[in-house]
Amino acid sequence: MNTIATLHIGEKGIISDEMIDKIPLKLLEMGCLPGAEVELLQLAPLKDPLYICVNGSHLAIRKETASLIQLIKSE
Amino acid sequence: MGKNPIKVALIGNPNTGKTSLFNQLTGLSQKVGNYPGITVDKKQGTCKLPDNYTAIITDLPGTYSINPTSIDESIVIKTLLNTKDDNYPDVIVVVADVENLKRNLFLFSQIKDLKIPTVLVINMSDQMERKGIKIDLPSLEEAVNAEVVLISARKKIGIEQVKKAILSSHISHKTEPMCAVNKRIDIEYFDTLKKVVPSHNLYELWLMITQNNFPETITPEEKKRLLAFKHDASKLKKYQHKETIYRYQKINEILKKSYQVDRSKATDVRSKLDKVFTHKIFGYVLFFTILFLIFQSIFDWASAPMDFIDSTFANLSNFIKLKLPAGVFTDLITEGIIPGIGGVLIFIPQIAILFLFVAVLEETGYMSRVVFLMDKIMRRYGMSGKSVIPLISGTACAIPAVMATRTISGWKERLITILVVPFTTCSARLPVYAILISLIIPDRKIFGFIGLQGLTLLALYVLGFATAIISAFILNKIIKVKNRSFFVIEMPNYKIPSVKNVLLEVLEKTKAFVFGAGKIILAISVVLWFLASNGAEEFDNVERNIQKNTINKQFTPSEITQIIASEKLEKSYIGMMGKAIEPAIRPLGYDWKIGIALISSFAAREVFVGTLATIYSVENKDENNSTIKQKMAAEVRPSTGEKLFNFPVGMSLLVFYAFAMQCIGTFAIVKRETKTWKWPLIQLFGMGALAYIAAFIVYQILS
Numbered sequence: 001m002n003t004i005a006t007l008h009i010g011e012k013g014i015i016s017d018e019m020i021d022k023i024p025l026k027l028l029e030m031g032c033l034p035g036a037e038v039e040l041l042q043l044a045p046l047k048d049p050l051y052i053c054v055n056g057s058h059l060a061i062r063k064e065t066a067s068l069i070q071l072i073k074s075e
Numbered sequence: 076m077g078k079n080p081i082k083v084a085l086i087g088n089p090n091t092g093k094t095s096l097f098n099q100l101t102g103l104s105q106k107v108g109n110y111p112g113i114t115v116d117k118k119q120g121t122c123k124l125p126d127n128y129t130a131i132i133t134d135l136p137g138t139y140s141i142n143p144t145s146i147d148e149s150i151v152i153k154t155l156l157n158t159k160d161d162n163y164p165d166v167i168v169v170v171a172d173v174e175n176l177k178r179n180l181f182l183f184s185q186i187k188d189l190k191i192p193t194v195l196v197i198n199m200s201d202q203m204e205r206k207g208i209k210i211d212l213p214s215l216e217e218a219v220n221a222e223v224v225l226i227s228a229r230k231k232i233g234i235e236q237v238k239k240a241i242l243s244s245h246i247s248h249k250t251e252p253m254c255a256v257n258k259r260i261d262i263e264y265f266d267t268l269k270k271v272v273p274s275h276n277l278y279e280l281w282l283m284i285t286q287n288n289f290p291e292t293i294t295p296e297e298k299k300r301l302l303a304f305k306h307d308a309s310k311l312k313k314y315q316h317k318e319t320i321y322r323y324q325k326i327n328e329i330l331k332k333s334y335q336v337d338r339s340k341a342t343d344v345r346s347k348l349d350k351v352f353t354h355k356i357f358g359y360v361l362f363f364t365i366l367f368l369i370f371q372s373i374f375d376w377a378s379a380p381m382d383f384i385d386s387t388f389a390n391l392s393n394f395i396k397l398k399l400p401a402g403v404f405t406d407l408i409t410e411g412i413i414p415g416i417g418g419v420l421i422f423i424p425q426i427a428i429l430f431l432f433v434a435v436l437e438e439t440g441y442m443s444r445v446v447f448l449m450d451k452i453m454r455r456y457g458m459s460g461k462s463v464i465p466l467i468s469g470t471a472c473a474i475p476a477v478m479a480t481r482t483i484s485g486w487k488e489r490l491i492t493i494l495v496v497p498f499t500t501c502s503a504r505l506p507v508y509a510i511l512i513s514l515i516i517p518d519r520k521i522f523g524f525i526g527l528q529g530l531t532l533l534a535l536y537v538l539g540f541a542t543a544i545i546s547a548f549i550l551n552k553i554i555k556v557k558n559r560s561f562f563v564i565e566m567p568n569y570k571i572p573s574v575k576n577v578l579l580e581v582l583e584k585t586k587a588f589v590f591g592a593g594k595i596i597l598a599i600s601v602v603l604w605f606l607a608s609n610g611a612e613e614f615d616n617v618e619r620n621i622q623k624n625t626i627n628k629q630f631t632p633s634e635i636t637q638i639i640a641s642e643k644l645e646k647s648y649i650g651m652m653g654k655a656i657e658p659a660i661r662p663l664g665y666d667w668k669i670g671i672a673l674i675s676s677f678a679a680r681e682v683f684v685g686t687l688a689t690i691y692s693v694e695n696k697d698e699n700n701s702t703i704k705q706k707m708a709a710e711v712r713p714s715t716g717e718k719l720f721n722f723p724v725g726m727s728l729l730v731f732y733a734f735a736m737q738c739i740g741t742f743a744i745v746k747r748e749t750k751t752w753k754w755p756l757i758q759l760f761g762m763g764a765l766a767y768i769a770a771f772i773v774y775q776i777l778s
Binding site for chain 1: 139140142144174175177178181312313315316319320323345346349350353355443446447448450451460561562563564565566567568
């Protein structure tokens, strides 16, 4: 299963609209929406937290959250 | 004239320059108050508008959504739902950042649906050209149904237009909502909701039931009906998701017509800086280097102003003592109030310098990178990356540090941070450490350049941090709190800090310390003065007895005065307390005199030094030639004749002060922030027990 947590640095993906109920409301509100492109910019040691860019927002989220957000693999 | 001031609320995402705009609009007229019941700072200021109107501007805490996830953010919804609230605004100004307009419009769309006249201010517009952004202002204004103003708060561009827009929005009173939530999601559901309390706006009702926040405009009967309506929690959550997606769809439609970005123009300073600042190795090296430099500068810069404050207050005390007639009132002023105020002000240099650094690091955007780097490490100890800022602040003073934990959204992570912050070496411990170290550690260098005394001080800092981390680890295993922690932090663009914002921030934090902690320290100083200058029957007879006993011996009048002072302290209430606790502290190597100092240092730790100075003033023939240190060094145990402040006692005291929560101000702020007596009491006794046991072990091993 592709999630934000399985991306490599510099890789991009599109957020899938399956399982959107699992995405915390606050993340949706900050622009982490189905159909939006996510890019993984940087990883902290032990791959947690993740530094992502989505919908123009630059955010850091924890791995446990990132693995809830499913992606449609792109490119 | 005679026009009522217009109440304006400033709302916006964090890092949009909302505070810059607030500072530009209100300047130094701003005041910091408290919201009733909670301790979130309420910043307000006044501002002149055209046509002799004035505005009272409230800077609401930064938030990404009207749906709160922290205490600070909950202020926004509390203020905006209660139409009877004193702060309920006539006009709302939503501050947006030109680069993140989409996400900022999300908050704007929520605000607009509350049907309050709203102005949209787009900040940092001076960077539009450089970033390849084009905005079609008329089309945007039409689409959002509000006045839109482009500004650059830092460069003071567009501030007058904001004032005009506030006034004209107040007069035109446009209140059309932007996204009618009900239609797209579930018409039937929302129509029913509307009928539950027809007197209120539908979006308000929706917020009330989703946020469980019922203002006083809702009667208990209506509240009951609303609670009955919201029984299906899964539906609420689903519809909130749908609402969010719908809002973004609408915003995308609007921006497609009025907002264009030429991505090729985007420069990539951010990603280049991020590569360094968030690097797996260099990131940490850089962070610890910056920390080291901060502490180094605090010591270098603060010592001169601290000495100045110290001597000024001592001189002031002596001066007033000479000018006023002797008596209880003069004593209260010169021995209670003035040293009390001095004891508060002496910390200002260190606290202000530390907060200067913290404010600069936050303004530049660097602090978010630190949070990112430290989150995983801190989580192992039950804290969050956001706990780093309180832990650093704790080296100045635990009080603002405990307040700085509010940004941590998980309750357990926040609680653990609050509980361990007082272990970090705060500035009040330094005078105590300094005098004890100089007494027991020889002023020698090892390897020719490392001073032993400095090394001991460093070891005490490390001890403080290590204890904080270890106790966090233990607390994390013990505390069982239902924790729905969810962590997200925005990584803002790097910015050059604005001098005005930084200085106002430092001013505000320092004021919070002076008026929050200061009041308590002052009050305790006065109480201690009373306890030290009053006593039972024996106390009143001290003077007569000593005059009688010394009449045939060779004492100068000044020696007799000192003997009386010391004897009085022994017979005073506080002396009685010191004697009472002596059996308990004897195993740690302390006598009743140190006991007095321990009790009185509950006001603030550094009072320890001053109290000992008073107690030990007796042995010295000529006071002018003797510092507190010399007095303490000369003190001997009456029973054995050996030095009292020897190595074991000194080490035992150092360890005691490193661990004990000797600070009533911290106790009070923890009570306020956790809203129970439970946690501050656990903290007080837990830290006290640890201090006692550790000091006991140290003394018994060394002696």
